[in-house]
Amino acid sequence: MAYTVTPTPAGPVGSQYCVCKVELSVCGQNLLDRDVTSKSDPFCVLFMEVNGKWMELDRTETAVNNLNPAFAKKFIIDYHFEEVQKLKFALFDQDKSSMQLYEHDFLGEFSCTLGMIVSSKKITRTLLLGNGKPAGKGMITIAAQELSDNRVITLSMAGRKLDKKDLFGKSDPFLEFYKPGDDGKWMLVHRTEVIKYTLDPVWKPFTVPLVSLCDGDIEKLIKVMCYDYDSDGGHDFIGEFQTSVARMCEAQDAFPLELECINPKKQKKKKNYKNSGIIIVKSCKVTRDFSFLDYILGGCQLMFTVGIDFTASNGNPRDPSSLHYINPMGTNEYLSAIWAVGQIIQDYDSDKMFPALGFGAQLPPDWKVSHEFAINFNPTNPFCSGVEGIVQAYSACLPHIRFYGPTNFSPIVNHVARFAAQATQQESASQYFILLIITDGVISDMDETRHAVVQASKLPMSIIIVGVGNADFAAMEFLDGDSRVLRSYTGEEAMRDIVQFVPFRDFRNAPKETLAKAVLAELPQQVVQYFKHQNLPPINSEPA
Numbered sequence: 001m002a003y004t005v006t007p008t009p010a011g012p013v014g015s016q017y018c019v020c021k022v023e024l025s026v027c028g029q030n031l032l033d034r035d036v037t038s039k040s041d042p043f044c045v046l047f048m049e050v051n052g053k054w055m056e057l058d059r060t061e062t063a064v065n066n067l068n069p070a071f072a073k074k075f076i077i078d079y080h081f082e083e084v085q086k087l088k089f090a091l092f093d094q095d096k097s098s099m100q101l102y103e104h105d106f107l108g109e110f111s112c113t114l115g116m117i118v119s120s121k122k123i124t125r126t127l128l129l130g131n132g133k134p135a136g137k138g139m140i141t142i143a144a145q146e147l148s149d150n151r152v153i154t155l156s157m158a159g160r161k162l163d164k165k166d167l168f169g170k171s172d173p174f175l176e177f178y179k180p181g182d183d184g185k186w187m188l189v190h191r192t193e194v195i196k197y198t199l200d201p202v203w204k205p206f207t208v209p210l211v212s213l214c215d216g217d218i219e220k221l222i223k224v225m226c227y228d229y230d231s232d233g234g235h236d237f238i239g240e241f242q243t244s245v246a247r248m249c250e251a252q253d254a255f256p257l258e259l260e261c262i263n264p265k266k267q268k269k270k271k272n273y274k275n276s277g278i279i280i281v282k283s284c285k286v287t288r289d290f291s292f293l294d295y296i297l298g299g300c301q302l303m304f305t306v307g308i309d310f311t312a313s314n315g316n317p318r319d320p321s322s323l324h325y326i327n328p329m330g331t332n333e334y335l336s337a338i339w340a341v342g343q344i345i346q347d348y349d350s351d352k353m354f355p356a357l358g359f360g361a362q363l364p365p366d367w368k369v370s371h372e373f374a375i376n377f378n379p380t381n382p383f384c385s386g387v388e389g390i391v392q393a394y395s396a397c398l399p400h401i402r403f404y405g406p407t408n409f410s411p412i413v414n415h416v417a418r419f420a421a422q423a424t425q426q427e428s429a430s431q432y433f434i435l436l437i438i439t440d441g442v443i444s445d446m447d448e449t450r451h452a453v454v455q456a457s458k459l460p461m462s463i464i465i466v467g468v469g470n471a472d473f474a475a476m477e478f479l480d481g482d483s484r485v486l487r488s489y490t491g492e493e494a495m496r497d498i499v500q501f502v503p504f505r506d507f508r509n510a511p512k513e514t515l516a517k518a519v520l521a522e523l524p525q526q527v528v529q530y531f532k533h534q535n536l537p538p539i540n541s542e543p544a
Contacts, residue, residue: 020078020079020146020147020148020291020293021076021077021078021079021146021147021148022076022077022078022079022114022117022118022144022145022146022147022293023074023075023076023144023145023146023147024046024074024075024076024077024117024142024143024144025070025071025074025142025143025145026044026060026071026075026089026140026141026142027068027069027070027071027140027141028042028044028067028068028069028091028107028127028138028139028140028141029068029124029137029138029139029140029141030067030068030136030137030138030139031067031068031069031091031107031108031127031135031136031138032067032093032107032108032135032136032138033067034093034105034107035093038065039065039066039067040065040066040067040093040105040107041062041063041064041065041066041093041094041095042062042063042066042067042069042091042092042093042094042107043059043060043061043062043063043071043091043092043094044059044060044071044089044090044091044140045058045059045060045089045090045091045092045101046058046059046075046087046088046089047087047088047089047090048077048085048086048087048088049086049087049088054088057075057077058073058075058076059073060072060073060075061073062094076147077114079114079118079146079293081115081292081344081520081523081524082344082516082517082519082520082521082523083344083513083516083517084113084115084343084344084513084516085113085114085115086111086112086113087111087112087113087114087117088109088110088111089109089110089111089140089142090106090108090109091106091107091108091109091127091138091140092104092105092106092107093105093106093107106129106130107127107135107138108127108128108129108134108135108136108138108140109127109128110125110126110127110128110140110142112125113347114144115344115347115348116347117142117144118144118293118296118297119296119301119347119348119349119350120350121143121144121297121299122141122142122143122144123141123142124139124140124141125139125140126138126139127139127140144297145297146291146293146294146297148291149209149210149211149216150288150289150290150291150294151209151210151211151216151286151287151288151289152207152208152209152210152286152287152288152289153207153208153209153210153213153245153284153285153286154205154206154207154283154284154285154287155205155206155207155248155281155283155284156203156205156281156282156283156284157175157192157203157279157280157281157282158200158201158202158203158256158279158280158282159173159199159200159201159202159226159261159277159278159279159280160199160200160258160277160278160280161199161200161277161278162199162200162201162226162238162239162261162276162277163199163228163238163239163263163276163277164199165228165236165238169197170197170198170199171198171199171228171236171238172194172195172196172197172198172228172229172230173194173195173198173199173201173226173227173228173229173238174191174192174193174194174195174203174226174227174229174235175191175192175203175224175225175226175227175279176188176190176191176192176224176225176226176227177189177190177191177213177222177223177224178222178223178224178225179213179214179215179220179222179223180220180221186223189208189212189213189222190206190208190212190213192204192206194229199277205283209289210245210286213245214244214245218244218245218246218249218286219244219245219246220244220245221242221243221244222242222243222244222245223240223241223242224240224241224242224243224259224279225237225239225240226238226239226240226261226276226277226279237263238261238263238276238277239260239261239262239263239275239276239277240261240262240263240264241259241260241261241262241279243259245284245286248281248284249284249285249286250284251281251282251283251284252283253282253283256280256281256282256283257280257281257284258278258279258280258281259278259279259280259281260274260275260278260279261275261276261277261278261279262275262276263276288537288541288542288543290528290531290532290537290538290541291524291528292524292525292527292528294538294541295429295432295527295528295531295538296348297538297540298429298537298538298539298540298541299430299538299539299540300429300430300431300432300527300531300538300539301348301349301350301430301431301432302345302348302349302432302433302434302527303349303419303423303431303432303433303434304341304342304345304346304349304354304434304436305354305355305356305357305412305415305416305433305434305435305436306338306342306354306355306356306357306390306435306436306438307357307358307359307372307409307412307435307436307437307438308334308356308357308358308359308375308394308438309358309359309360309407309437309438309439309440309441310324310358310359310360310361310401310403310404311359311360311361311403311404311405311406311407311440311441312360312403312404312405313405313407313440313441313471314403314440314469315403316403317398317399317403323440323468323469324398324403326395326398333438333468333469333504334394334438334468335391335394336504336512336515337436337438337466337468337504337515338387338390338391338394338436338438339387339391339512340512340513340515340516340519341436341464341466341515341516341519341520342354342387342390342436343387343516344516344520345434345520346386346387352385352386353383353384353385354383354384354386354387354389354390355374355382355383355384356374356375356376356382356384356389356390356393356394357372357373357374357375357382357412357415358370358372358373358374358375358397358401359371359372359373359407359408359409359411359412360403360404360405360406360407360408361373361401361402361403361404362401362402362404363377363401364400364401367402369404369405371408371411371412372411372412372415375390375393375394375397376393376396376397377397377400405444406444406445407439407441407442407443407444407445408443408444408445408448408449409437409439409443409445409448409449409452410445410448410449410451410452412435412437413435413437413449413452413453413456413463414452416433416435416456416461417452417455417456417459417461419433420433420456420459420460420461421459423459423460424459424460424534427536428536428539429531429536429537429538429539430539431460432460432461432462432527432530432531433459433460433461433462434461434462434463434464434523435461435462435463435464436464436466437463437464437465437466438465438466438468439465439466439467439468439476440467440468440469440471441467441469441471441472441473442471442472442475443475443476446475447489449479450479450486450487450488450489451488451489451490453479453486453494453498453499454486454487454488454492454493454494454495455488456498457486457494457495457496457497457498458495459530460527460530460531461498462498462499462500462522462523462526462527463479463498463499463500464499464500464501464502464519464520464523465479465480465499465500465501465502466501466502466503466504466515466519467501467502467503467504467505468504468505469504469505470505473501473503476501476503477501479499479501480497480499480500480501481494481497481499482497485497486499495533496526496529496530496533497522497526498526500519500520500521500522500523502515502518502519506518
């Protein structure tokens with residue numbers, strides 16, 4: 001049992017790109033009974049692979065005399081979509097009070113990636129012994145939940161008959177929202193814009209996270225203060241009131257909530273003081289701002305397709321200078337790109353069957369050029385089993401095709417777009433398509449490709465382009481709309497940026513994980529952006 005024990009890991013494991021935290025709940029079933037006089041006393045230890053070694057992250061409490069434990073202690077992990085996060089759950093029977101694991105009897109273990117758990121939401125698997133054989137009938141169940149309050153509040157506010165503070169005109173009112181801080185002082189959360197020259201302002205609706213406004217507690221008191229803006233920073237206080245989100249949520253479009261704005265000093269001085277105006281909550285809505293993980297945990301599948309460039313500019317695959325030459329290590333830049341992206345995406349597709357297409361080659365028997373052919377030569381079933389299946393089909397097809405040209409992208413983009421368009425008929429956040437195109441150079445059908453990408457931007461689809469070799473990739477940068485909006489030759493603008501381009505040469509000497517991070521960094525955001533734009537919540541989402 002070669003485990004590295006670090007009961008208190010120094011700082012969070014993982015990169016700074018943390019998307020969110022995931023809580024894992026663990027149960028065991030039918031565990032091995034290692035105790036002679038009573039049942040086992042199991043506890044679970046979670047390890048994460050860091051630089052090829054298993055590092056202990058945390059352990060649960062011990063369940064006394066229990067072969068079917070449900071552990072109360074949860075494991076909390078930073079989730080990174082663009083990394084393969086390998087986890088191992090090991091169960092032990094506590095025999096002594098020692099922290100050393102070799103002092104306890106081993107009950108079995110299970111390894112997987114965090115991606116596998118979140119894409120299934122809950123998994124039950126067989127526990128294995130060190131020799132790879134089942135640990136009796138022992139099973140482990142792991143369930144994932146995102147640890148975040150994703151509720152947001154949208155407020156629409158107005159004022160009526162506010163106190164006049166300016167000598168020669170009306171007031172310039174704005175509002176400030178405060179919540180109680182841990183130190184007992186009021187903490188500023190939000191400030192509205194200033195509305196000039198009016199005692200009856202109507203502020204623009206605004207949205208803030210519910211956690212920011214009231215720590216997620218809708219009964220918590222919040223304070224709203226109204227000021228008259230002065231350009232010298234000496235804003236004049238008009239009045240204030242206290243309320244709660246629960247109270248403000250009583251406001252409906254037809255029945256706004258009216259709250260008196262009180263100036264305590266004036267209230268003390270004047271006997272007949274009523275108020276310093278009315279603040280109106282026109283509407284108050286609490287909704288959920290869904291994250292990428294919400295959609296994945298809700299059951300959304302990522303559908304992965306690979307498009308491979310077999311044009312003549314790649315060079316003869318039997319020649320070591322060719323980009324398609326498979327070196328003695330069994331790899332090349334095309335294979336490296338397929339592995340880097342595929343090994344992460346495959347966790348999010350339940351059947352792990354991926355279409356792999358080629359373009360720019362002449363095919364047997366009639367040697368016609370094709371710009372969308374199945375690399376397994378089975379047009380009715382272009383699916384490969386897992387990333388390994390793609391790699392095998394790629395290696396097998398190389399000797400049977402003739403590299404040719406031109407480099408046309410649009411047929412493959414349109415091919416995947418047809419499936420993405422079919423998926424929209426379900427009107428649910430159930431499928432999102434990812435096309436990985438690996439190419440060595442300049443696009444021949446730029447106008448058609450631009451048009452295809454603009455049309456695809458309306459669909460549940462993203463395109464990743466990895467440029468291999470040392471060609472000029474200016475056209476690819478143009479498709480990647482990071483700096484400006486992509487337009488079709490008709491002038492139509494892309495609805496959103498769906499293309500991510502990276503040149504492989506920037507990553508030749510970097511660890512293979514860095515390519516995956518660069519290529520997949522924008523994908524979670526693109527998935528969320530699409531489903532939000534379509535007003536589609538995750539399939540199994542709870543109301544706010």
